[in-house]
Amino acid sequence: MVVLSVPAEVTVILLDIEGTTTPIAFVKDILFPYIRENVKEYLQTHWEEEECQQDVSLLRKQAEEDAHLDGAVPIPASSGNGGDDLQQMIQAVVDNVCWQMSLDRKTTALKQLQGHMWRAAFAAGRMKAEFFEDVVPAVRKWREAGMKVYIYSSGSVEAQKLLFGHSTEGDILELVDGHFDTKIGHKVESESYRKIASSIGCSTNNILFLTDVTLEASAAEEADVHVAVVVRPGNAGLTDDEKTYYSLITSFSELYLPSSA
Ligand SMILES: CSCCC(=O)C(=O)COP(=O)(O)O
Numbered sequence: 001m002v003v004l005s006v007p008a009e010v011t012v013i014l015l016d017i018e019g020t021t022t023p024i025a026f027v028k029d030i031l032f033p034y035i036r037e038n039v040k041e042y043l044q045t046h047w048e049e050e051e052c053q054q055d056v057s058l059l060r061k062q063a064e065e066d067a068h069l070d071g072a073v074p075i076p077a078s079s080g081n082g083g084d085d086l087q088q089m090i091q092a093v094v095d096n097v098c099w100q101m102s103l104d105r106k107t108t109a110l111k112q113l114q115g116h117m118w119r120a121a122f123a124a125g126r127m128k129a130e131f132f133e134d135v136v137p138a139v140r141k142w143r144e145a146g147m148k149v150y151i152y153s154s155g156s157v158e159a160q161k162l163l164f165g166h167s168t169e170g171d172i173l174e175l176v177d178g179h180f181d182t183k184i185g186h187k188v189e190s191e192s193y194r195k196i197a198s199s200i201g202c203s204t205n206n207i208l209f210l211t212d213v214t215l216e217a218s219a220a221e222e223a224d225v226h227v228a229v230v231v232r233p234g235n236a237g238l239t240d241d242e243k244t245y246y247s248l249i250t251s252f253s254e255l256y257l258p259s260s261a
């Protein structure tokens with residue numbers, strides 16, 4: 001087995017979710033189709049609720065920022081003209097959500113609505129989150145060795161907690177010391193990693209970030225965060241240069257913590 005030694009200065013392991021702890025197939029084949037199939041009915045049922053109105057406002061603001069993009073779907077402001085107007089508005093939100101999802105966009109607005117929609121499905125036991133089999137044993141071992149474990153995903157913090165709270169391994173939320181999402185910044189921006197370190201109360205070089213996306217790894221590395229790229233079944237392929245440049249692991253069990261020896 002290949003072993004990657006974790007530098008002694010690392011005290012925090014920061015984990016991506018999709019493609020790192022969890023198969024991309026679970027996200028693409030279960031989580032995302034649930035949104036596409038249920039978004040219209042969800043909006044019709046919850047429209048009057050404060051939370052839903054906040055989600056729609058955020059999506060409308062995002063749609064205004066996206067107006068210059070090819071195929072962007074605008075969300076008009078309500079004219080208060082009753083039933084037909086409402087149905088048109090709901091359809092615009094549905095079309096906007098489907099357009100964003102067709103591009104796998106990671107906007108905070110989209111991720112917030114998705115998190116709220118998944119809540120009912122997880123609570124009702126309609127979905128259980130999948131984790132690669134090496135994840136839970138490794139995280140337990142790291143924590144026993146004194147490491148802190150945090151999550152940084154484009155999925156909203158609320159969605160992250162749903163996944164960890166309702167997994168095929170049971171409720172494993174207690175294994176995580178804290179969560180970050182795009183509210184702290186996008187994962188391809190170095191500044192996000194500096195803000196995460198500051199929020200945790202450590203230096204960036206105390207963090208090891210595990211992700212499947214090399215653009216994220218590169219941004220983290222620019223902020224002086226240690227990185228390893230996780231290669232999992234179903235992940236996008238890496239170029240030869242990326243394979244040479246980055247430390248690669250195919251399982252969390254390949255990480256060797258000197259402190260746990
Ligand atoms: C944690 S919510 C489900 C996954 C999701 O919506 C997503 O965008 C995952 O992105 P990641 O940053 O974990 O690759």
Ligand SMILES: [Mg+2]
Binds near residue numbers: 020211212
């Ligand atoms: Mg990922």
